[in-house]
Amino acid sequence: MAALEMDRVKILDRPCYVSECKEKGEGKAPDFKFSTAMETNKLYVSNLPYTATEEEIRAMFAKVAKVKSLRMVTTKGGKFKGFCYVEYETEEAARRAVMELNDKDVGERKMQVAISNPPKATSKDSRIAFPEREDGTFKRKAKMNFMVPRAVSKPVAATKPVDSKSVDIDK
Helix, strand or coil: CHHHHHCCEEECCEEECCCCCCCCCCCCCCCCCCCCCCCCCEEEEECCCCCCCHHHHHHHHHCCCCEEEEEEEECCCCCEEEEEEEEECCHHHHHHHHHHHCCCEECCEECEEEECCCCCCCCHHHHCCCCECCCCCECCCCCCHHHCCHHHHCCCCCCCCCCCCCCCCCC
């Protein structure tokens, strides 16, 4: 279990992902590592330059008040995605940071700062749009319209049915 404590620890500037090995489909849906409720002392900061460093961002927000924590969101490869979460000790400090730093120019971008309010976590059942079969798999209708030429896929105008007795083939 000591290895699980190494989850998301940076090694050579890249996050290391560690999780328990489980059989496919075993267990419940994964829980979010971070809170999904509104945290009034935490800020969501977006539109940052991809070249921004943790030290630069921490220094910028430390001018307002003491930063409790800073989490920069990265890809699995360790590349910064351009947004982060900054947590202050108090709600008042977070509000002041929004007022002072929102729309501030950082590099060639206007940084967006807001109180963190993540979307509500949904249950596994509400995310699935396909009906479940008895064997546990899901029924999904494939739409392959993209393979049919437009001339053929357009509806044909209704025509009068032809009576085979009234058609003279010899003519």
